[in-house]
Amino acid sequence: MTDLLTLDISTQVDCLCDFTYNFYWQHNGSELDPGKPVEGQIDTHLTYRDLVEHLISGRDVRIRGNAGSRLGSSLGVDLKYFGGSGQALDAGSIFVDGDAGTRMGISMVSGRIYVSGIVAQPMGNVVEVTSGKEGYRCFRSITDILHNGMKGDEFNDTGNSFQEGDEDVPCLVLADGVLRDTVGARCERDVRIMAEGDVSLSTGILMRKGTIIVEGDAGMNTGTLLSGGTVVVQGNVGEFAGADMRAGNLIITGKSKGYMCANMRGGAVFVKQDVKVIPPARQCQPLDSDLKLLVDVLDTNRMDAMGYRKYSIC
Numbered sequence: 001m002t003d004l005l006t007l008d009i010s011t012q013v014d015c016l017c018d019f020t021y022n023f024y025w026q027h028n029g030s031e032l033d034p035g036k037p038v039e040g041q042i043d044t045h046l047t048y049r050d051l052v053e054h055l056i057s058g059r060d061v062r063i064r065g066n067a068g069s070r071l072g073s074s075l076g077v078d079l080k081y082f083g084g085s086g087q088a089l090d091a092g093s094i095f096v097d098g099d100a101g102t103r104m105g106i107s108m109v110s111g112r113i114y115v116s117g118i119v120a121q122p123m124g125n126v127v128e129v130t131s132g133k134e135g136y137r138c139f140r141s142i143t144d145i146l147h148n149g150m151k152g153d154e155f156n157d158t159g160n161s162f163q164e165g166d167e168d169v170p171c172l173v174l175a176d177g178v179l180r181d182t183v184g185a186r187c188e189r190d191v192r193i194m195a196e197g198d199v200s201l202s203t204g205i206l207m208r209k210g211t212i213i214v215e216g217d218a219g220m221n222t223g224t225l226l227s228g229g230t231v232v233v234q235g236n237v238g239e240f241a242g243a244d245m246r247a248g249n250l251i252i253t254g255k256s257k258g259y260m261c262a263n264m265r266g267g268a269v270f271v272k273q274d275v276k277v278i279p280p281a282r283q284c285q286p287l288d289s290d291l292k293l294l295v296d297v298l299d300t301n302r303m304d305a306m307g308y309r310k311y312s313i314c
Contacts, residue, residue, distance in 0.1 A: 003059040007051065011040035012101065014068035017051045017061055017075065017094050020107075025081050040065075055092045055111065062095040066117070069101040073124070076110030076141065077186065088147070088186070095136065107185040107205065108141040115139070122179040122200040127160060127172075129153040142183060146172060146191045146210065159196075169211075181219075184212045187229065204231040207248070211297065223250035226267060232297055242269040242281075242311070249293060251308075261311055268312040270294060277311050284314040 007016075015022045015032055022032040034049040051061050055075065076091040078084030091111035099117035106124030113126065114136035127145065130153065131138035140153065149170075150162055159175030171192040174180070181201040184193050191210045198216040205221070208228040220238035223231045226248040236254040243259070245267040252271045261269055261281035268290065269281075277283075286308065294305035 003054075003057075004062055005046070005051070005054045005059065006062045006064065007038060007044060007046055008042040009038065009040045009063065009065035010042055012066040012068045013039055014101065015048065015070045015073065016063060016067050017055060017072045018048070018070050019052055019055075019072075019074040019077055019079060021048060021052075022070065022073075055094070056089065058090050058092050060092045060095065062097070064097045066098040067096050067100045067104075069103050070106060071096070071100050071104045072108055072111070072113050073103070073106045075105060075108040075113070076144070077107065088144075095133075103181055105139060105141065107182045107202075109143045109147075109186050110141055111144075113139045122181050124180065125182045125185045126180070127174065127178075128156055128158070128176075130156060142172065142174075142180075142193070143185055143187050146170065146184070146187055146193070147189055183214075184210060184231075198235070203233075204229065204248075204250075207231070213297075217254070222252075223248070223267075223269070226250060230293070230297060242267070245269070251294065251297060253298070264313060266313060268310055270308040270310055272308055274309065275311070280313055281311050282314060284310045284312045286310045 021034045035047050037045050072094050076088050078089045080086040088109040093112040096115045100115045100119045102120045103124050105126035108125050114133050116136050125142045126139040129138050129140050161173045164170040169192050173194045175196045179200050182205050183199050183203045184207050185205045187207045187210045193212045195214045199214050200219040202221040202224050203218050204212050204223050204226050206225050210229045213232045215234050217235035218233045218237045222237045222241045224243045227246045228248045230249040232251045234253050237252050237256045239257045240259045241256050242250050243262040245264045248267045250269045261277040264281040291305045
């Protein structure tokens with residue numbers, strides 16, 4: 001732990017090391033002021049910004065106490081809103097001497113999170129690997145593994161696996177039964193993710209390439225801000241599926257709830273039912289290329305593919 005910044009807290013605090021500062025652009029500081037000292041800290045006056053900037057510089061942060069929700073949100077993203085490139089950077093690691101709350105590592109793309117205690121579900125875009133630090137569990141970004149491989153890491157005995165061959169598309173199988181948000185966030189490589197079971201919020205958010213197949217249900221905002229690639233849900237999805245989609249494909253074999261395609265800008269959603277969508281999205285005639293996509297991705301026949309309705313900006 002080089003150049004370690006230590007924060008002692010007497011109470012559980014949300015949004016520690018949150019690179020978005022709890023989506024600052026939505027509240028302009030009314031919910032979280034980056035320059036405000038972290039609540040409940042002992043003998044220091046560190047701000048939320050101090051923690052993030054320390055990690056951006058590639059150095060590590062240690063939290064002694066229980067971290068709340070959204071620990072390490074968008075960890076490793078050089079966010080455009082704050083003048084960055086929008087790409088991944090080599091962030092430092094977070095060490096928690098205690099428990100971590102829900103949505104740890106949501107939309108995380110680099111760095112590592114080490115936790116000595118319990119991690120609540122749903123987690124974020126992270127998967128546990130064997131830890132080289134005694135007394136800590138280690139979590140890496142799913143997107144980091146997809147982009148850069150295992151780097152010598154191994155999964156615990158949970159059924160998770162990553163296969164990267166010279167000819168086949170790299171494939172990450174998530175079989176540990178962990179409920180996750182933002183699976184595959186910001187993926188920019190032609191890879192495949194197989195999630196065996198349900199997922200939670202914002203699957204495929206800001207993904208540009210790759211395929212995610214969910215062998216279960218998905219939560220709200222599935223495919224939100226999808227910018228390429230394909231997300232397949234072999235079950236039902238929650239509200240706002242395909243919201244703010246820019247490109248790519250969202251395929252739903254089950255039912256969907258309301259507000260589908262809200263503020264859609266591009267891409268296509270395929271479902272086997274008539275649904276209400278938010279204009280300007282509307283039902284469109286599938287192209288031959290759409291039917292081929294459905295046949296290939298769903299491993300089905302053309303007759304079955306023809307039963308899907310397409311919703312897009314026609």
